[in-house]
Amino acid sequence: MSGTGLAIFAAFLGGILKGWLGGNSVSKELDKTTPKDKETEIDRKARERVLSQ
Amino acid sequence: MSDNQLALIVLAGLCFILAGCTDLVQDSKTAWNVLNAGAYEALAEIEAQHQASVDAVVEDGKLSKEEKLAALDQVKATYHPAYVAYRTLRAVLSSARAVLTAAEAAQASGGNPDWGALRKALSEAVAAQKALAEAMP
Numbered sequence: 385m386s387g388t389g390l391a392i393f394a395a396f397l398g399g400i401l402k403g404w405l406g407g408n409s410v411s412k413e414l415d416k417t418t419p420k421d422k423e424t425e426i427d428r429k430a431r432e433r434v435l436s437q
Numbered sequence: 438m439s440d441n442q443l444a445l446i447v448l449a450g451l452c453f454i455l456a457g458c459t460d461l462v463q464d465s466k467t468a469w470n471v472l473n474a475g476a477y478e479a480l481a482e483i484e485a486q487h488q489a490s491v492d493a494v495v496e497d498g499k500l501s502k503e504e505k506l507a508a509l510d511q512v513k514a515t516y517h518p519a520y521v522a523y524r525t526l527r528a529v530l531s532s533a534r535a536v537l538t539a540a541e542a543a544q545a546s547g548g549n550p551d552w553g554a555l556r557k558a559l560s561e562a563v564a565a566q567k568a569l570a571e572a573m574p
């Protein structure tokens with residue numbers, strides 16, 4: 385079976401299993417908080433490191 | 438898991454949903470969770486690469502202070518589109534989550550969920566995920 389076929393087959397199996405095992409765990413997944421990205425922080429700290437050299 | 442594999446899995450899930458083979462709301466949640474997990478992984482990858490790039494500039498002993506600052510501006514410009522695409526994906530996922538919650542509530546009360554809105558929301562999320570994969574440096 386090709387990689388694509390395997391991925392699709394895995395998706396089918398995963399979807400069936402996840403639904404079969406119950407929706408509660410999925411609902412909990414929906415409640416994950418959104419992480420704030422660190423773009424500004426990474427840039428700012430790098431500039432500070434250069435300026436302090 | 439690569440972005441292509443993730444997109445394939447989500448698309449396969451959507452095809453499965455559209456074919457009406459399983460509980461639509463439940464499978465939509467599964468698709469949403471796959472996309473959500475992918476967003477987390479993508480952000481971690483962007484930040485790790487971004488950090489490595491700025492570290493390489495800061496620790497480059499051959500560059501002057503001015504050259505380093507200019508190089509950092511270049512790094513910033515390189516990674517900014519990926520962060521924008523990530524934020525777009527998060528916003529789309531947030532909207533899709535609201536649609537999912539409404540569909541779940543409608544289903545629980547014996548009503549008819551808005552299937553069109555659900556499909557549209559998940560399709561938009563897949564498109565945003567693809568855009569993020571393309572925006573990765």
